Amino acid sequence: MAALKDSYPLYLANEAQTPNLDLEVTDKYTGKVATRVALADAKIIDAGIAATVEAAEPMARMPSYARQDVLMHCVKRFQERYDELAYALCIEAGKPIRDARGEVTRLIDTFRIAAEESVRMTGEVQPLDISPRAKGYQGMWKRVPIGPCSFISPFNFPLNLAAHKIAPALAVGCPFVMKPASRTPLGAIIIGEVMAETDLPKGAFSILPAQRDGADLFTTDDRLKLLSFTGSPGVGWDLKAKAGKKKVVLELGGNAAVVVDADTDLDDAVERITFGAFYQSGQSCIGVQRIIIHADIYDELRDRLVAKAKTLIAGDPHNEDTFVGPMIDVKEAARLDSWIQAAVADGAKLLCGGKREGAMLEATLLEGVGRKAALYAEEAFGPVAILSKFTDFNAALAEVNDSKFGLQTGVFTRDLYKMLDAWDHLDVGGVVIGDVPSYRVDNMPYGGVKDSGLGREGVRFAMEDMTEIRNLVIRRR
Numbered sequence: 001m002a003a004l005k006d007s008y009p010l011y012l013a014n015e016a017q018t019p020n021l022d023l024e025v026t027d028k029y030t031g032k033v034a035t036r037v038a039l040a041d042a043k044i045i046d047a048g049i050a051a052t053v054e055a056a057e058p059m060a061r062m063p064s065y066a067r068q069d070v071l072m073h074c075v076k077r078f079q080e081r082y083d084e085l086a087y088a089l090c091i092e093a094g095k096p097i098r099d100a101r102g103e104v105t106r107l108i109d110t111f112r113i114a115a116e117e118s119v120r121m122t123g124e125v126q127p128l129d130i131s132p133r134a135k136g137y138q139g140m141w142k143r144v145p146i147g148p149c150s151f152i153s154p155f156n157f158p159l160n161l162a163a164h165k166i167a168p169a170l171a172v173g174c175p176f177v178m179k180p181a182s183r184t185p186l187g188a189i190i191i192g193e194v195m196a197e198t199d200l201p202k203g204a205f206s207i208l209p210a211q212r213d214g215a216d217l218f219t220t221d222d223r224l225k226l227l228s229f230t231g232s233p234g235v236g237w238d239l240k241a242k243a244g245k246k247k248v249v250l251e252l253g254g255n256a257a258v259v260v261d262a263d264t265d266l267d268d269a270v271e272r273i274t275f276g277a278f279y280q281s282g283q284s285c286i287g288v289q290r291i292i293i294h295a296d297i298y299d300e301l302r303d304r305l306v307a308k309a310k311t312l313i314a315g316d317p318h319n320e321d322t323f324v325g326p327m328i329d330v331k332e333a334a335r336l337d338s339w340i341q342a343a344v345a346d347g348a349k350l351l352c353g354g355k356r357e358g359a360m361l362e363a364t365l366l367e368g369v370g371r372k373a374a375l376y377a378e379e380a381f382g383p384v385a386i387l388s389k390f391t392d393f394n395a396a397l398a399e400v401n402d403s404k405f406g407l408q409t410g411v412f413t414r415d416l417y418k419m420l421d422a423w424d425h426l427d428v429g430g431v432v433i434g435d436v437p438s439y440r441v442d443n444m445p446y447g448g449v450k451d452s453g454l455g456r457e458g459v460r461f462a463m464e465d466m467t468e469i470r471n472l473v474i475r476r477r
Helices: 042-061 064-080 082-093 097-117 160-172 186-195 233-242 266-282 295-311 330-345 393-401 416-425 459-465
Strands: 010-012 015-017 023-026 033-037 124-127 137-145 149-152 176-179 205-207 226-230 247-251 257-260 290-294 349-352 364-367 384-390 408-412 430-433 467-475
Touching (some): 010 042, 023 082, 033 186, 064 097, 082 097, 097 160, 149 160, 233 247, 247 459, 257 266, 266 295, 266 384, 266 408, 290 295, 295 349, 295 384, 408 416, 459 467
Parallel strands (some): 149 176, 149 226, 176 205, 257 408, 364 384, 408 430
């Protein structure tokens, strides 16, 4: 049976170090301390950044096959440690065990995709003789690593969102420092454990759990050439303002919507929308928060969604049947509880759920929520969704766009022209037809617009951000 170690180190310049055990990692269901982790201070972070500078050239010189070997070693070891990784997720994130296993599978997929892409970094031969003055000239270009990178990953997907930064960096040859979320550092540390088994150049990586108030160097240090942050919009945009000249990639929040047209298969829609709203206990930036339903099917679909939500098993995430586990902490659950109560006080109707005990919040649905309410305008990031109705499809698209966020939208329709209208007019990074916005495959371009961020992840697209184009011009006399 899987179990956590009593303590975990940080990783500085590829090596495990335990300068302290100051960071307590709690079991998010029981609230008890599950293990302790070393915490980096500014001196250690500075040393990690200095090590990436020293490693930049040897990392850039690694041949493609060597980078691929490192990534495939990680794939093999993650497969071997599958149960351990899932158990660690269940403890540190309170993630229901079935969701935890799914995330480990995605971790493996992400590193496998990176291994495949690591030997496909191609350039282009480009004719330059577009006018008489350029006769005899030709050009070509290639991609080269951008250099030392800084990664800051969030609590809700401690493995896979770390993987979406680490694996592309290894694929292109960029050394990096990573700050995992202090509430969920174990996933990134175990990835570091596995990378330490390889022949990566010294300084290729440092995994450095740190408190937010001591981690400014991850953002401000000019030796770093790229900052990739996944987390809340408030923090992300503030970091961008402090980042200086480095390239910045931001994967931020959302209040994702799903539009359900009148021709939808309701059996399928109930299953997928329930999943999208409540998987991960709603703690996903593309979780279903707004459900916009055609008036002709509104009453039936509403009643069926409510009935389905009431059947979801909530509680201990170790239980194989648990669908809704705890939120990340009591503070976040209380925050969302207050939003629900405020919406009801303002005239919204509570359809189901709405009760909280500690970090546990019931699967909750409401209707009649005003557009100025936090539940409509902000990111709920918990097991809550709100329902509204439409009669005109274009009005439904406008309602989706009535948001400061723009990450992904789901649209249930069988009409080809409505599908194209949605793709053309929705101001989001991705449109998912016939499913919820919560769907993601790890090789697709993923990211948002407006307050949802800058840039795209998905292995090949992250690799582009972590490289620069270097041009070559040849003159033939």
